Amino acid sequence: MSVGKAYGLVLGILLVLLLAWAIVEGVGNTLLEPLLPHLRVALIVRTALHTFFENLAVALVVCGLITFSLLLSPADLGGIGTPLIRVIRPVLYIIVVAGVINGIWFGVFAPRTELRIQQIGHQSRAARDSLKEAERQLEMGSWETAEEQLLLHQALAGESEEVADLLRRARAGQIEDEQLRRASRGPVQEEVPPWMREAREMTVPQLIARAREYLEGGDFFSAHHYATLAIEQSSTPRQDARRIQSDALNLIERGSLARDEAAIRQLYRDKVLAYEAFVQGETIPEKALEAYYRFQDLETRIPEDPDVRRFAPEARRRAGGISFFVEEARSNESLPGRSRLVFINRRTAEGVEMITVDNLVRTGSGDFLYGIEVMRTSGRDEIDLHLRARYGKVIGDRLVMRAITREGDYREGEANVTGPVFFTGSALDMEGSLVLHHRVEEFARFAGGADAFSTLSLPELMNLSPLMEDLGRSPRIVQGALLNRILRIGGFFIVTIYSISLGWHLRSRYVGRPPLVVLLLMPIIPGMTWWIITIVRYLLAVSTTVLASLVPLSAAIALTAAGIMMATILAMFSLAHRKVEL
Amino acid sequence: MAGGIFLARGESLALMDYLLAGMSGLVVSLPWLYLRCAVRPVIPVLLVPLTALTVGLVFSLALFLELPRRAVSLHHQDTMPSGQPGTALTGSIQQGRNYSLYIGRHTGSELTDTILVNHREIPRMRRYGELQWNFLDQTLLVPGGVDISTQELFAPGGLREPMIFSRLAEDMRLVIRALDGPLSSPPLIATLLAISFSMAMVWTAARLTRWPLANGVLVLAIMVVILGVPRFLETYGVHALLAERFAAAAALPLEDYLLPAILLLPGLVLLVVGFFLPRFSRWQREMLPLGESS
Structure with a gap:
């Protein structure tokens, strides 16, 4: 079997196994956490992707170790004496392609995936908390707050029968409260004004006299009312009462124009109040909000009024400057x-x-x-x-x-x-x-x-804020995160190339296939490789944090990059000096 | 290590983890050394230098035990008498998963002008004029509240510790604790010898098969298992159980010698396995590439 085919085959098997494991882990994670049902698939996919790429380097290292230490014989590698590096070009191509994908993932997509995973967690927590709070408020009888919480839960989690029931309960509670409030005020009785009660007890001449008084005093509605009462109560036709009634009616009709004037006066008064609130709103926020609501009311009543058209948008803008819509x-x-x-x-x-x-x-x-x-x-x-x-x-x-x-x-x-x-x-x-x-x-x-730094892409991490310390944050941690990310991308090439050299160096000396008992040791290899890489990654991450605290960031980046280059060259050198031998 | 001590000045809280990180690096590098020695030994009697090496490692573990204490005392000498606040934590926010902490001033184990944020409680923020940090228990003592693990707030570089690292660190802590005491104490010497013997005998696994890669991986796995013995005994209460069962029959204070006895077991098993392996010279001939010899 050729080198490329053997490496590709083992890598294919390992990647399929890794993907299966990543999916199992994704499903396991969603089972452990109470999640919103519609976010479950999204979380499984993202967690699986996260796990897959997190362990991609491990898969390639294991592939290099197993392929070169167990599968390939000197004959497969072009015979004894052939420089190893000459025959492994297809493998190096695979490593470069995988390394580039790994780099793009950790530089750009991994932070986004991490952010989305965190957001799904937050969304689920917020939905759960709002439902709990709504239930608590329902028990306390705070129907309006409960309804508000339930609507938030619905926005986060979508509609469900359970929440619809609770919403119905909250709304029914509000209606019931309103009814109780009305009932507590007692039955609504038709209120008879004192002057009307008094009028019922008056005689016809008294009513006519009162009607005349009102007519002379300019209260035509009252004059009309008293005159009408007098005509109703009198058993004989009363011309004087009829005259007052017709005079009052004439004067009322004539006064309709005056009524329009009163409406205009009222509108004018409202405009003045709105404008006063608007002026005071410059310094008093509450007045600005009052002006907003007053002009909003005027807009519905007199939308074409030039003053309203001029000041309403300004009042809205000012309210928007000091508040926002809930x-x-x-x-x-x-x-x-x-x-x-x-x-x-x-x-x-x-x-x-x-x-x-x-x-x-x-x-x-x-x-x-x-x-x-x-x-x-x-x-x-x-x-x-x-x-x-x-x-x-x-x-x-x-x-x-x-x-x-x-x-x-x-x-x-x-x-x-x-x-x-x-x-x-x-x-x-x-x-x-x-x-x-x-x-x-x-x-x-x-x-x-x-946690937030892991959601930042490489360019975002590099664009460090000089105000980090003002925010109360140690720039060292962000710098450490940046160096760590660079290591994650560059380190991939070191470990995968070195795994080939190491695999060949520690190749099986069995002639042909090793005994079954020895092959049974094979599952330990991925496990221990993962163990070592995880620990070494953590140690390196701690080291980069230390490095970030010792030297300026530019120097730390230069040192890390130099370290990666040196290690890659060493790994290549280790490959270059190996020859195919028995 | 250097990082650990350096940070001890400012972030002493996570010092132990830095030290354990350094030690775990040593453990990871040992199998490679064993493999190298297995193929090209300096002298044919490999066990002597390997045992010396392992004993050296164990002694260095014991030394590491002292270092955190020294670092802390140094740190206290630096800050406490003069009353000058520490600089690294002063005016900073430390953020964990569930808690965040603003430290106004930091003087030794005393944190003053603090604001503690509990992200799961309303109100989120509470002001504490003074908070004490207990270095030995690695906790922040919150008056009238739950003590908070320093790992939660002061993880090195804000990094979340991988579970396997925490487990290894815990194993290391327990091994160190087993070796804590005056060096003249017989149980301590017995533990030291037992762990050295077992660690040295792990070398046997380095030539168990004719596939060195599998051998190396096996060596590492066995070493991790040996280091996990004290934790296993403590977790499952085996130590107390065995001590109780055999106490009456033993003349020695058996409880003190149970751990070394159990630690000795893997070494003895490997020694017996070693007798059944091919002669070293034959195995070496098969392992070395053609044209090379020891």
């Missing part, structure tokens, strides 16, 4: 993002301002943060500010944690606003929003700890 935040909540971010936002002489974010979703319409917690300290035990907000949006250089509903009435003190909950301090300590001292891409990339 509907928008909710609709993006189920999108994949980066989770568990922790970073120092600001350092002062006395303390720090630290932020944790459960999840960050970056969309075309903005960067949305979920589960934000902020702690500002000063002194040894002092906490100046500690808050938690459910939603946040980055607007300019500020983290806005005030979410408003898209539509709603603005009434004093009853704004449709979801804001932060303060454990320590108050809204006055943060002026409505928080100034972010780092760009979103910086903390999105570097604030997730070592």
